[in-house]
Amino acid sequence: MNSSAPFSNALTHEQLRAAPKVVLHEHLDGGLRPETIIEIADEIGHTLPAQNPEELRAWFFEAADSGTLERYLETFAHTVAVMQRADDCFRVASEAAQDLASDGVVYAELRYAPEQQQLAGLSLEAVVEATLAGFKDGQQRAAENGNPIEIRTILCGMRHANRTKEIAELAVAFRSDGVVGFDIAGGEIGNPAQHHLEAFEYLRRENMPFTIHAGESCGPESIWGAVSVCGANRIGHGVQLIKDIDLTRDEPQLSDLAHYIRDRRIALEIAPSSNLQTGAADSLETHPISVLHSLGFNITVNNDNRLMSRTDTSREFQLLSETFGWGWAEVARCTENAMMASFLPYPDRLVILDEVIRPAYGALGSTNAE
Template identity: 75%
Template sequence: MNSKLTLDQLVAAPKVVLHEHLDGGVRPQTLIEIADEIGHELPATEAGALADWFFDAADSGTLARYLETFDHTIAVSQQADHCFRIASEAAQDLAADGVVYAELRYAPEQQLRGGLSLEAVVEATLAGFAEGERLAEKAGHPIKARTILCGMRHADRTLEVAKLATAYRDKGVVGFDIAGGEIGNPAEAHLPAFEYLRRENMPFTIHAGESVGPESIRGAVSVCGANRIGHGVQLIKDIDLTGDEAKLSNLAHYIRDRRIALEVCPSSNLQTEGAESIETHPIKDLYDLGFRVTVNNDNRLMSRTRTSREFHLLAETFGWGWAEVRRCTENAVKAAFLHHPERRALLEDVVRPAYAALESA
């Protein structure tokens, strides 16, 4: 058992986030100010009380109720200056927690109520990330913030958004995803979008195995060809752990063999019934079995969390030390949708030297 890492130690460590919803990390005070400006009614008008409301509502135990909380964050994301502000603050907040690289995802089709075009949403958000990077660098916390564009799995614009993602390739958009309620909305229903992305050589991840079992992951990987899996914790149901040696299904073998990363979000999984408790969360077994596990926030506002807290929770529960934190961070770098030279530089110039120093301290 490793000695317990402190939260302050973990804040100081460089971290990489691959699964972060932009509309799930809005500052409560920003919500209040924009809502007041546009006349949107919130369930609370004081920042602390509003933060409590989001956490309590998201903590109901179902993905459907969890997703309802986004009605408010989406409502304040309908104007270009608001998109800019939210993106800039998200980059700064992640950087202040020691995140050096983040892929933040959002669904631009949900931000058109005020008359913005899809392109205007993307451009305002990318400009906000650039400003957030600049301010974070100035504050002594450098970060690279990149974007994954989401199509909504219960809607019919996924191919359109996939084309939007490729149009902004190398301008800050690095990939594509589908989000929304997993139950009753299989990834395979959006196969034309994924076929298009494969033809265009654009990487994509798919939410799967969060609230639906291994069959959802099988569709995302075997049918659609996902490069990564958002959550993926239900894969544990395809692994027999009752004997002396784990017995993996062909799907589980394939995901491990092909190094398909699992974007695990521990606190969020507890809120959406992806796991019954942190003590029984599949992340430890998946990590111990050699899957490419990464640790992520999902939605910082709804889960009242940050990356350092997620690692601290795992350190407190499973006795994880620097070796486990480093491996998950390196996993995330290797699975990032950056070009290879950028991944290599991030790994060799930032992550590995920092952890070598932390481990020897």
């Protein structure tokens, strides 16, 4: 990753923290505070690779910075281990809401796989109930600190397991309580979305939106399966779609799949720092996000896992500003894209967009122009 700033007028982290942001792709078990991990691990007798918060934070980043999705996913053994009791589910969710809000995020959809949080005997329902209660608590605390945020939940089934239909049914059961969608997570290689078609067909019958991780470790064929076969409303990552676009000609030539995704406004939930760590992109300078944005794709900017990538949303935009010269116009565009692509009811999207996001960026744009 290039740490230099080739654009002298790049937006700073502090400037970006003051701007309202929207996050659609954020894993709850990838954003824990190291201090919380250490405290809970000590209570339950779980051995960690480090006992000092800063050393543990560095370990997560370095272990995840291996260049493969498989190695990246191994780090979650420690975060999931401390999310097995109801009180711990509540605490992690509350802290996640507060931490996102402190970075200026005004709306976020956090996802997690409740089937991984049953090692201490919790039912799936108990995991979801405790987590939703934690989000509510975190929202209230954030508002009291002057950082209002709205949190909603996406439940994940694990793509290498056989419980996706069960988790899809769980998502539908809690749709009136803050669960707004479904996803499949885990290793993409060898686990195509089509293997879980029963779950996606059920969700379509129930009119429940869903996103699918695709085009991270695998190529356009994975995205095709997620969109064309399963009917995904959004794509998690999707950066490998660039392989379906011929950039060698005078005018870029899009495949039928790329045309469909762009023209139907299917949002790409891109997480630049995470993409570098998992090998989905070779460098920030060659990351396809800028090209995809310039071609009119529905781009959103996300954290994926704040702990593993040692990042936050402001930093992700800062890196894009430093690398590609993005200014307030691009940040505002991606933020509006994310708000409109969210699984929140349409009138609720417009309230946040018209009352929070657009006025703020209007002011920032005027200040920037002056």
